[in-house]
Amino acid sequence: MRTSIAPRVSFKAQMLKVREDAIIQVVNRLLAEKGFDAMTVDEVAAGVGIAKASLYKHFPSKEDLAAAAMVKVMRQAQDMCASLPDDAPPLENLRAVTRWTMALKLAGDMPSLPSQNSTLRATLMANHDYMDGLIEVSDRLGAWIEAAQAEGSISKDLPAIAVLYTLYARACDPVLEFLKMGGQYSDEQIITLVMSTCFDGLNARTAPADTAAPTA
Numbered sequence: 001m002r003t004s005i006a007p008r009v010s011f012k013a014q015m016l017k018v019r020e021d022a023i024i025q026v027v028n029r030l031l032a033e034k035g036f037d038a039m040t041v042d043e044v045a046a047g048v049g050i051a052k053a054s055l056y057k058h059f060p061s062k063e064d065l066a067a068a069a070m071v072k073v074m075r076q077a078q079d080m081c082a083s084l085p086d087d088a089p090p091l092e093n094l095r096a097v098t099r100w101t102m103a104l105k106l107a108g109d110m111p112s113l114p115s116q117n118s119t120l121r122a123t124l125m126a127n128h129d130y131m132d133g134l135i136e137v138s139d140r141l142g143a144w145i146e147a148a149q150a151e152g153s154i155s156k157d158l159p160a161i162a163v164l165y166t167l168y169a170r171a172c173d174p175v176l177e178f179l180k181m182g183g184q185y186s187d188e189q190i191i192t193l194v195m196s197t198c199f200d201g202l203n204a205r206t207a208p209a210d211t212a213a214p215t216a
């Protein structure tokens with residue numbers, strides 16, 4: 001059987017790819033730290049160590065720069081969802097994805113979502129890679145939410161879309177940053193605390209009988 005050989009990538013193409021990856025990494029960090037509106041192309045060029053003119057050879061606009069970073073994160077989310085076992089309890093898969101997004105946020109690798117009137121939002125809506133990824137992730141999460149509701153681990157009284165948006169909101173939850181700024185908790189402790197409020201709520205829970213405090 002004859003095997004096909006993949007075409008060899010030229011050195012120039014490899015270097016362009018390395019530079020684009022470096023650009024996207026800097027953009028991702030700036031989007032996480034400052035958001036799209038406050039980020040400037042000059043900051044991106046300085047962060048990568050190239051001239052702004054060279055930057056525009058890769059990405060023609062600030063919107064295209066940010067969109068490339070958002071697409072990268074969306075692909076990571078697709079890979080994360082695809083890596084979870086289909087036979088696992090749906091609630092556990094939802095918890096795993098939510099924990100992953102919060103870890104990314106605390107590490108400074110989660111771009112801030114654009115505001116409703118941002119020019120970036122319009123660019124993302126027209127970006128097929130981003131929208132296809134968003135639809136795929138939303139469909140997968142939505143299926144897990146409905147399955148969790150069917151088995152009783154998530155309230156059936158909640159619209160599935162409300163649960164979905166609640167989980168998405170954890171990717172830009174300011175509580176994570178507030179707790180991190182306080183310096184009292186590690187990243188893992190912060191994630192555990194926010195996971196508890198997200199999935200278990202704020203209502204006081206009675207301890208199991210075997211762990212309840214003894215009475216006089």
